[in-house]
Amino acid sequence: MNTVLIKNAMIVNEGKVFNGDVLIEGEYIVEIDKSISVKTADTRIIEADGLYLIPGMIDDQVHFREPGLTHKATIKTESQAAVAGGITTFIEMPNTVPQATTIDLLEDKFAKAAKDSAANYSFMFGGTNDNLEEILKVDKNKVAGLKLFLGSSTGNMLVDNPEILEEIFSKTDLLISVHCEDEETIKRNLAEAIKEFGEDIPIEKHPLIRSEEACYLSSSKAVELAKKTGARLHVFHLSTAKETKLFDKRKALKDKKITAEVCVHHLWFTDEDYATKGTKIKWNPAVKTAADRDGLWQALNEGRIDVIATDHAPHTLEEKDNVYTKAPSGGPLVQHAVEALFEMVNKGRITVEKLVEKIAHNPAILFQIKERGYIRKGYKADLVIIDPNSPWTVTKENIAYKCGWSPFEGTTFKSRVKYTFVNGQIVYDNGRILEANKGQRIEFDR
Incomplete structure (x- = not known):
């Protein structure tokens, strides 16, 4: 032994x-x-x-691109990058090719991970406007939960029918995780930007196109619907200070039915970084202002935000090196998340005890994960x-991501x-x- x-x-x-x-x-x-x-x-x-x-980080939101997008990443390569960065468990998203929107396709991903993954794993089942019957077949004891895109992002899985959305919230017993951005607001903002700049929109306009308004409209509707239906809701990747007020800091996590997550990039970067980083920090939702970043840190420490994750979503450099309208959103983060967060401990943004709570204990509580997330006999x-x-410096030579x-x-x-x-x-x-x-x-x- x-x-x-x-x-x-x-x-x-x-x-x-x-x-x-x-x-x-x-x-x-x-x-x-x-x-x-x-x-x-x-x-x-x-x-x-x-x-x-410390207990290994449980990353509740990653995109490892397999199947169908393996020129960007694979479960094998990205899980190895994850363990190199101190992430021991990941929950992967359904917007692959094909999308994990049937039980059989979901189990295909589990089988691939069983063969190749360096880290522990589960997968989200993907909800669409027309797969409620399949959603209701999912065993909540076997998968992490249900993922709904309430704003369009990589994979074209937008759920935009309000009647279907309410039916899903009302009928499923799965934990529902949501990407919240209001699609009509984004479309309007994008059309105005294209009218002014054409296809080559300055990257600095990204947080104005995918704006605070777009985020808050969608997040507030999701929270309202969860309260109306009694659904168990988890809102992914908050990016604005305004959204944090939607969440309760008074209850213990185990008693919350509505919870929130923040990602490393929204805690690290601000809109000032677009000038040097360009499309490499183009994410959905967008990196926003320093005031938003400060608000996210405050909410994290207060307990309004429960979990820190990565939303690791790699693309090739060739794909990212495009004009605004063609450059995809997302970037690789699993290898460097824990060390970046320890940098914030050094700077006094968060205590090491609170950090471990947000990256290990709370994901285990929130997803009710068995025998992980703590240092316990x-x-x-x-x-x-x-x-x-x-001290060490990130260079191309020590990067483990496939991209x-x-x-x-x-x-x-x-x-x-x-x-x-x-x-x-x-x-x-x-x-x-x-x-x-x-x-x-x-x-x-x-």
Whole structure:
């Protein structure tokens, strides 16, 4: 049996930081204490003095592009990039080719991940204007939830029929995750921009086209509909300070029926960065103002926003290097998310305890994931060891994404992921990806 003893780590778990040891046997954490003795001669010992030990990040929103878009990414390549960045579990979105809008197509993705994934996995089932019957067949205990695009994005899965939308909210017992942008507002803004600039619209106009108004109109309608129907709603990638007021900070997460997520890029970049980053930071929803970024951080710390994710959505550089109307939205983030967030810990934006809550504990609570998201005896050993004082710079040479680029290129992070464990196995060791397919299909306590 694989046995690993992590010694003298700064363990971050359940609101506390304390020095101690963690013993892993097989897939599980079997002991946590101030000092644990070596039990067998073949135990691997990792000295972690001065290093953080955290539960692996559970990323509740990624696009790994398989099937059908594998020139951009694959489950294999992006899951390996994820474990290199301290993400041990991901939930992948349905807007692939074909779209995961039937049970059979969804299970095809599970089968592919079982063969290739370095990280643990689940998938969202995709809702459309005409697949309610199929939605109602989905077993809530076997999949992460239902994804609805209330604003068009990559994949053309817009759900824009209000009667169908209310019927879905009323009838499904799945957790409903939504992309919220008002389509009519975006169309109007885009038409005006094309009239002024033609196809080559300045990228700085992106947050004015996919505007605060577009986001708030859609998010507020989704929240209102969830309250009306009693649906369990999770609003993805908030990008404006105004939207955060729609969410409750008073209730414990386990008691909330309406929750929210923010992504790393909306916490890091602002509209001032378009001048240097261009279409590399073109996302839907758009990166907006510094005031919006500050509002998102405030809401995150207050508890209005429950989860931090990546919305990892790679495209090739050739695809991104186009005029505004042809450059796709999205970018790669899983390899650098945790280190970028630790940079925010260093800057005092968030405590390390609160960060672990938002990237590990809360996704586990929100999706009711079994035996993951914490450093607890009897839980799966999905763990990450981070050196908080090991500066390094993102370059093309150390990028693991299939697309070969990152919006963080040239950025120096003070912290570095040293080891990542998935189900007790070391899958990332000081710059080397060791095991290609140690991920498991996550299970739910629902």
